[in-house]
Amino acid sequence: MGGTTSTRRVTVEMEDEDGNSVVKIxxxxxxxxxGESSAVTKxxxxxERGYLPSPPAGSYPSGISQQEHVEELRRIEEYYRQRQQALxxxxxxxxxxxxxxxxxxxxxxxAKFVYVLKT
Numbered sequence: 014m015g016g017t018t019s020t021r022r023v024t025v026e027m028e029d030e031d032g033n034s035v036v037k038i039x040x041x042x043x044x045x046x047x048g049e050s051s052a053v054t055k056x057x058x059x060x061e062r063g064y065l066p067s068p069p070a071g072s073y074p075s076g077i078s079q080q081e082h083v084e085e086l087r088r089i090e091e092y093y094r095q096r097q098q099a100l101x102x103x104x105x106x107x108x109x110x111x112x113x114x115x116x117x118x119x120x121x122x123x124a125k126f127v128y129v130l131k132t
Contacts, residue, residue, distance in 0.1 A: 077085075
């Protein structure tokens with residue numbers, strides 16, 4: 014998907030022999046602009062090709078029931094929710110530590126290189 018590049022070309026010339034502005038396009042481009050179809054294939058939708066967005070009722074992986082499937086999904090969601098909370102907490106701790114180190118380095122630079130001018 015999206016791995017091929019388009020080979021269609023459009024040539025734009027600023028002036029023709031008479032000095033008029035002209036844009037030259039291919040015949041197939043003119044037909045497409047006019048609304049005529051020229052060997053353009055319609056890509057079928059997923060539903061038309063037999064793909065369904067969710068499994069049909071009663072058919073779950075490994076022969077488990079719908080209730081077991083729902084419970085497993087809840088366990089997985091809870092696991093990732095807890096994991097996300099732990100990562101957010103770690104992020105807060107790292108931010109706090111980094112902020113503290115930055116402030117210390119800033120104070121050190123100010124102490125070494127910033128002089129207050131006496132008037």
